[in-house]
Amino acid sequence: MTATIIDGKAHAASLRAAIAGHVPAFRAATGRAPGLAVVLVGEDPASAVYVRSKGRATREAGMESVEHRLPADTDTATLLALVADLNADPAIDGILVQLPLPRQVDAQAVLLAIDPDKDVDGFHPVNAGRLATGMPGFVPCTPLGCVMLLKSVHGSLSGLDAVVIGRSNIVGKPMAQLLIAESCTVTVAHSRTRDLPARIRAADIVVAAVGIPALVKGDWIKPGATVIDVGINRTETGLVGDVDFAEAMAVAGAITPVPGGVGPMTIACLLRNTYVSACRREGVAAAP
Ligand code: NDP
Secondary structure: OOOEEOOHHHHHHHHHHHHHHHHHHHHHHHOOOOEEEEEEEOOOHHHHHHHHHHHHHHHHOOOEEEEEEEOOOOOHHHHHHHHHHHHHOOOOOEEEEOOOOOOOOOHHHHHHHOOHHHOOOOOOHHHHHHHHHOOOOOOOHHHHHHHHHHHHHHOOOOOOEEEEEOOOOOOHHHHHHHHHHOOOEEEEEOOOOOOHHHHHHOOOEEEEOOOOOOOEOHHHOOOOOEEEEOOOEEEOOEEEOOEOHHHHHOOOOEEOOOOOOHHHHHHHHHHHHHHHHHHHHHOOOOOO
């Protein structure tokens, strides 16, 4: 058996095209474009690449992208003042502070200062609470993209057994919440989990968000299962995921590649969240 490769690039391209198609009606109704502000502190090369591609994707979708680049020695007070300005700016619908922040900055204070109704990253505790309680809010982009990819394979996820490996606030926990909301039976595994292979072997859906190259082996996977590999690990041979791709290909029913799987969906979901935020703030119905 050879798994179907889930083409995240293609799914992301169609989501981005759909959003670009909705923006003109938003402009016509409100006289402005949805606006995303991205804040980058310091010179971290990976963060700079992410910020650049987020800005480009935002503009390509016909939305306004505002980038704030601050020096590496920026203090917490300066960042809080910038976030307060962006919160108050009616042209800004989404605020994203690129992580990680330099050590001298109180990252938690900065994230807490973002207006939850402009928190398109979905990292604010108010949005985590909304997700956990089934209220409308913003869902973190990476797990949101994973659910879209899973639905592209399965349609309904109801009743399926899912294992999420990783319990971070930005991927593992919101992923588990989303799968519960889709009526999966969810196991959340982490570094203290006993007999991880046995738990994965029982799962129809495996979402790996760990950060260890090729941690998940082919013989851990239930034949026909769907595997979503969130991991991005830089190795001597290039970017690899948390799943041994070659082994998993021989067992799984469907699998996301790294790169070209989950990653492209993350940015597309950021655009989606920004568009939805703009519609909510203007009282305009968001196109599905
Ligand atoms: P974190 O480091 O915050 O979390 C990793 C999780 O993996 C922790 O919960 C940890 O457990 C768990 N873990 C560590 N070792 C093991 C193990 N041996 N067995 C089982 N679980 C283990 O990472 P993130 O959630 O931020 O990111 C995870 C991966 O996803 C990274 O590779 C990151 O680069 C990638 N990523 C990709 C994105 C994309 O757009 N594609 C976006 C965001 C992240 P414990 O809690 O016990 O320490």
